[in-house]
Amino acid sequence: MAQLYTGNTEIIALRHGYSGRSLLAQSLTAHAPWRALPTQVASVKHALAPYCYRCPLKMTYPDCGVACANDVKELINTTTTGKVAGILAEPIQGVGGFITPPDEYFNIVADIIHEHGGIFISDEVQTGFGRTGKTWGIQHSGVEPDMITVAKGIANGMPLAAVVTTKDIADTLQKNTISTLVVTQLVLQLQMLL
Template sequence: MANNKSFSKRHIDISERDKETLLAWRVAPNVVLESGRGCIVTDVDGNNYYDMNAGMMCMVIGHSHPEITEVIHEQAGKLIHESSWFTNPHIVELGELIASTLPGDLNVVNFCVTGSEAVEIGMRMAVGVTGKHDLVSVIRGLHGGSLGVESMTTIGGARRRNLGPLMIPAKSAAILAPFCYRCPINLEYPSCDIACLKTSRDLIESVTSSEVAALMTETMMVAGGMIVPPDEWLPRMRRLADEHQAMLLLDEAQFAPAKTGRMWGFQHYDVQPDIVAFAKGMSAGFAICGTVTTKEIADQARSKAGIPWGGTYSGDPLAAAVALKSLQIVLRDNLTER
């Protein structure tokens, strides 16, 4: 770690220009980073810092991994970008490899660019395929910053203050977080028998039209308090979704791959979701994310939900090559056990 808390003139100058020119999130002090290797990042003054966030929770095998830099160099000399109307070998291999790590019939991937986009694609699938319009999320959940997923997010309320109903009026944050440390209904686990979810069932009946397309949740609530649900909670969420003939949409942006001792966070629980959104760690720091579902849902989504969704950069060859190599390293080096 850097011991010198004063920055050079150049460092301060870049930081001030950043503030004047860019509309961006920053934390104080605004450290101007220039390089990184492994879990260490270095600023423009040569000060080193432990990167405890792995970038924006993306760099699961560290910064400047030699095999990743080799792939970047090789692929950049071949093809960086092409229209998402066409495919490339790396994106096909990546889709197949991701599907091979998932249980059940989750084997069709819609690639995109951001985690927000990945979750919104899942929302779109659920609404289109079920023909229902209520989406129900968890209090203390965070799903992204675009207007659709912001509608389903319940933390950071100040940033929504002037945005009205956003884009999803038929939505409700009606599921109490399984926050055993600060129980929302003042009970204690395990004697409570997951009463928070029983209360949530009543809330859903009260605040929705009962035409529920999906229940959606992070596998564990991260920004909402690092809440790890009791073992029974997620399987009972699955049952609650089934009661409404709704889909279970899991936001795995923070957990895959291998961050919890399993390839996917939900594999700690006896549950099978209908749709899974992934981002961050699957990207190796490149703009590649996605949504996985079953062939049955995917086939219906083509005609009912305007799916597949493909943006300008969805599945770009360079990003796909990097993400593929990163996931191959995770599997080869058995990072789930380490």
């Protein structure tokens, strides 16, 4: 959806992130124990995670000025065309070690992504539906994402996922060929309605 909406193809994900087991999800995942295959999607790039406890830049927060957020800009400027479809990020990286970013991290990153033509996608599979004390984990940073992805908690463990987004982005689907993002069993769909 981000690629259709923006017209850009490159997607940024964070190191230590986990996105799932499909081919694209494996390419977005940047945590070796959870990758069965090498990256198959060339348009995925990985930025440094906001991992203050084990800072990849060997700096200390807050004196670092959240330098890891600026790595996103450096990554875009050096490894992409300069225009990105978006960034997919977990508000708290669960599989990567329960990495909680500094409060201002996602504000800086969202501004950088928007500046380069992309959208901010919050992966709320593990942090959504009140698991962090707010409905969405990203609410702790004050950022309003352009898109939210959810699964698992939305259906109490049943195989169901959803995308929550703006009307403008959703309208992109009406103009293009994508008709569904997740196909579930009819029985499950009926259960969700009851």
